[in-house]
Amino acid sequence: MPTTAAPSITLDTPAEGVRRITFNRPGTYNAFTFDMYRSLLDALRAIQYDTEVRVVIVTGAGAGFCSGHDVRTRTPPAWAPGLSGGPYRDLFAMQEIREIPLTMRALPQPVIAAVNGPVAGIGLMFVLAADIAVAARSAKFVNAFHSTGIGSEGGVSYLLPRAVGSQRAAEFLLTGRPVEAEEAAEIGLVLRAVPDDELMPTALELAEAMRRNTPLDNWLTKQALHANSEGQSFARAMDLDTRGVVLSRTTMDLMERRAAMAEGRAPTYKYQ
Structure with missing residues (x-):
């Protein structure tokens, strides 16, 4: 309901x-x-x-x-x-x-x-x-x-x-x-x-x-998409994408994403 x-x-x-x-x-x-x-x-x-x-x-x-x-x-x-x-x-x-x-x-x-x-x-x-x-x-x-x-x-x-x-x-x-x-x-x-x-x-x-992507991956990618639609330069867009890569690689959810792909199952994210 x-x-x-x-x-x-x-x-x-x-x-x-x-x-x-x-x-x-x-x-x-x-x-x-x-x-x-x-x-x-x-x-x-x-x-x-x-x-x-x-x-x-x-x-x-x-x-x-x-x-x-x-x-x-x-x-x-x-x-x-x-x-x-x-x-x-x-x-x-x-x-x-x-x-x-x-x-x-x-x-x-x-x-x-x-x-x-x-x-x-x-x-x-x-x-x-x-x-x-x-x-x-x-x-x-x-x-x-x-x-x-x-x-x-x-x-x-x-x-x-x-x-x-x-x-x-x-x-x-x-x-x-x-x-x-x-x-x-x-x-x-x-x-x-x-x-x-x-x-x-x-x-x-x-x-x-x-939903298969990690929560932070989606969040940062969405931010970059919209910010870069009104961005001032390609260089600044690259800076924003680099920030996303660095931040997303620090999470345990990324490890879960890779494990789930290797094991052929749906990931379970914990926002960590």
């Missing part, structure tokens, strides 16, 4: 070492309310220090991944009480929401987005903030920011060009043309597009491959 962090965010463990976070408002294609942002952020922060969790999967319930922010929500965010509208409410709201992609990137565990069905608005932020995304063939990526009269948000204008290139990012962000799953895979928005019934098995297969 899944444990519930909030009625609209559920957590479960579909495989050993894998924590799945499901956006659970299927009747709205998992449109987010302010309470959901807080619940998701709380869940991510708890996972950060949970050594039983080696990989995180984020996905949506029902026929959609996330259709963005629920624009019908008029209640101000709980962390900005008394602010019913205007720029101050928006600024206070984004101070919390902006922590979600930053926390996803800061997690020591790799994050996989299993994208089922439509993705719009803030939902695109969750996909881009993940380390790897795989999409069901039913997935469709839509720029809904202009539909609500705003520019891109949640760091999408930073992350999207790094995933697909500046020209494709400009087209996506400045027009309303949707991107289907197969095209998303071709341009690098997702790793691959798979039949709908293979989406979660594919995500779990990726998670199992990651």
Whole structure:
């Protein structure tokens, strides 16, 4: 049985070492309310220090991944009480929401987005903030920011060009043309597009491959990947990779990894 962090965010463990976070408002294609942002952020922060969790999967319930922010929500965010509208409410709201992609990137565990069905608005932020995304063939990526009269948000204008290139990012962000799953895979928005019934098995297969690595190996590699995407030089990137090699070679978990490979068994890590 899944444990519930909030009625609209559920957590479960579909495989050993894998924590799945499901956006659970299927009747709205998992449109987010302010309470959901807080619940998701709380869940991510708890996972950060949970050594039983080696990989995180984020996905949506029902026929959609996330259709963005629920624009019908008029209640101000709980962390900005008394602010019913205007720029101050928006600024206070984004101070919390902006922590979600930053926390996803800061997690020591790799994050996989299993994208089922439509993705719009803030939902695109969750996909881009993940380390790897795989999409069901039913997935469709839509720029809904202009539909609500705003520019891109949640760091999408930073992350999207790094995933697909500046020209494709400009087209996506400045027009309303949707991107289907197969095209998303071709341009690098997702790793691959798979039949709908293979989406979660594919995500779990990726998670199992990651879980074989030592915890520190994954953590340092993830740090280096994201740091070097905005690094100043090849030399600095080499410095960061060298640090990772030196640190990872000092752990007992590395010895366990080598022993498990030699003995043909799954490794058991102790974070030592």
